[in-house]
Amino acid sequence: MKLLTIIGARPQFIKAAAVSRAFSKIKSINEIIVHTGQHFDKNMSEIFFTEMDIPKPSYNLNINSLNHGAMTGRMLEGIEEIVLKEKADMLMVYGDTNSTIAGALAAKKLHVPVAHVEAGLRSFNMRMPEEVNRILTDRISDLLFCPTDKAIENLTKEGFSYFPSKIVKSGDVMQDAALYYSQKSEKFSNIIATLSLSDFILCTIHRAENTDTKERLNEIINAINEINSIKTVVIPLHPRTRKLISDYGFTLQAKVIDPVGYFDMIELLKKCALVITDSGGLQKEAFFFEKHCVTLRDETEWVELTEGGFNKLAGANCNVIVQSVNEMLKKTSNFSVNLYGGGKSSEIIAEEIANDKAD
Ligand code: UD1
Ligand code: UDP
Numbered sequence: 001m002k003l004l005t006i007i008g009a010r011p012q013f014i015k016a017a018a019v020s021r022a023f024s025k026i027k028s029i030n031e032i033i034v035h036t037g038q039h040f041d042k043n044m045s046e047i048f049f050t051e052m053d054i055p056k057p058s059y060n061l062n063i064n065s066l067n068h069g070a071m072t073g074r075m076l077e078g079i080e081e082i083v084l085k086e087k088a089d090m091l092m093v094y095g096d097t098n099s100t101i102a103g104a105l106a107a108k109k110l111h112v113p114v115a116h117v118e119a120g121l122r123s124f125n126m127r128m129p130e131e132v133n134r135i136l137t138d139r140i141s142d143l144l145f146c147p148t149d150k151a152i153e154n155l156t157k158e159g160f161s162y163f164p165s166k167i168v169k170s171g172d173v174m175q176d177a178a179l180y181y182s183q184k185s186e187k188f189s190n191i192i193a194t195l196s197l198s199d200f201i202l203c204t205i206h207r208a209e210n211t212d213t214k215e216r217l218n219e220i221i222n223a224i225n226e227i228n229s230i231k232t233v234v235i236p237l238h239p240r241t242r243k244l245i246s247d248y249g250f251t252l253q254a255k256v257i258d259p260v261g262y263f264d265m266i267e268l269l270k271k272c273a274l275v276i277t278d279s280g281g282l283q284k285e286a287f288f289f290e291k292h293c294v295t296l297r298d299e300t301e302w303v304e305l306t307e308g309g310f311n312k313l314a315g316a317n318c319n320v321i322v323q324s325v326n327e328m329l330k331k332t333s334n335f336s337v338n339l340y341g342g343g344k345s346s347e348i349i350a351e352e353i354a355n356d357k358a359d
Contacts, residue, residue: 001029003353004088004107006079007057008036008099011174011281013048014262015094015117018176020055022350029354031055034082036075036099037062041239047261051188052181068098068129075102083110090115090353093137094173095280096130101137108140115353117173119144120151121280121301128209130280141165143356145349147172147340150303170348171341174281178266178288179343185266192271195255201231201325202272202291203254204279206238210296214248216316220296221245223321224276225253231329233276234268236260274329276321283311290335292328294321304339 003023007016016033023031035057039045048054061078063071075098083091083106091107092115093100104114119138123131138144138155144167146152155167191197203224210216224233233254237245245252260268266289269275275286278296283305286293293311305311310333314324341348 006103008038022346171345
């Protein structure tokens with residue numbers, strides 16, 4: 001079976017690294033990787049391919065830095081050409097980015113079955129581009145790999161039991177990646193020594209809902225500056241956020257560094273006292289590395305983490321963020337609960353694809 005995998009943004013490289021490894025063990029699957037080019041800086045893209053042994057993409061469309069319509073439209077056109085040329089049997093997409101919806105739509109219109117990894121997640125906030133992307137991608141996917149019970153429940157409520165798609169509970173492929181690469185990260189990363197870190201908080205900020213609203217970003221930065229005066233906050237800063245902080249004329253008082261590769265990220269996760277983030281992936285990785293998390297959003301798709309007390313939503317209010325950080329720094333929790341499948345998701349996905357009869 002010829003399988004086209006569409007990836008383009010940082011979290012998709014990490015997810016695809018885990019699943020591609022499982023595909024490589026199945027002879028009947030011939031995976032062809034297409035990079036849309038959505039992320040393109042060396043440390044937002046190339047570093048993951050070299051560090052994590054992800055197969056080199058056969059295509060790179062180099063489509064990035066555009067408005068949503070232009071970006072998605074050009075990707076759609078580029079992916080369609082490749083699906084036709086390669087005569088793909090199936091196309092696989094990950095997550096909820098513009099690369100995800102472009103890939104799914106291109107294949108579906110050509111009657112090529114679509115597999116969606118990370119299906120069924122919902123924030124119920126339709127102002128998020130990711131929510132639009134994931135709802136539409138799920139609806140046109142033939143194989144829906146759900147990371148959690150909640151994801152399956154969301155699809156069921158939306159009527160998916162009446163649709164001719166197949167829902168599979170796979171667990172979360174990010175846990176597979178975290179477990180596998182955490183065995184290697186210490187050997188390949190020097191970040192803790194290079195930055196002379198001992199007691200620190202790890203923070204990432206990149207969501208459009210935070211960066212594109214001046215008031216929200218201002219509140220978040222005020223909170224980080226206050227927290228940093230008590231405990232060092234390390235921020236591998238996404239280029240989107242770096243640009244907007246500069247455009248708005250804000251000052252961020254923290255240990256701001258360029259985005260890092262996955263080995264550095266894992267070492268930061270292992271050694272930090274707490275995670276502050278608006279990232280989807282980081283919320284789960286905090287849990288995998290037994291760290292509490294304060295999430296700079298008003299809602300989360302990963303509700304089992306907030307329900308279990310591992311994660312606290314703080315929105316974008318300075319006082320609430322500072323209070324939440326103080327509270328979570330003092331908290332102890334038992335992280336041994338299995339919420340995401342325990343690292344077997346990639347195998348489940350690869351076997352399902354190999355045996356698939358989807359049409
Ligand atoms: C995208 C995803 C988001 C995901 C995030 C992961 C969508 C709608 N959003 O957001 O769901 O959480 O990726 O990181 O698909 N830029 C660079 N260098 C890069 C990458 C981006 O300078 O390597 C700049 C772009 O030029 C652009 C901005 O950052 O102006 C935003 O990039 P874009 O890919 O549109 O969205 P993200 O914020 O990265
Ligand atoms: N990540 C990384 N380096 C960084 C920031 C993030 O390797 O500088 C990893 C992070 O550990 C996680 C993934 O990128 O595995 C999450 O991506 P991101 O936060 O960009 O996107 P989201 O998960 O919100 O879609």
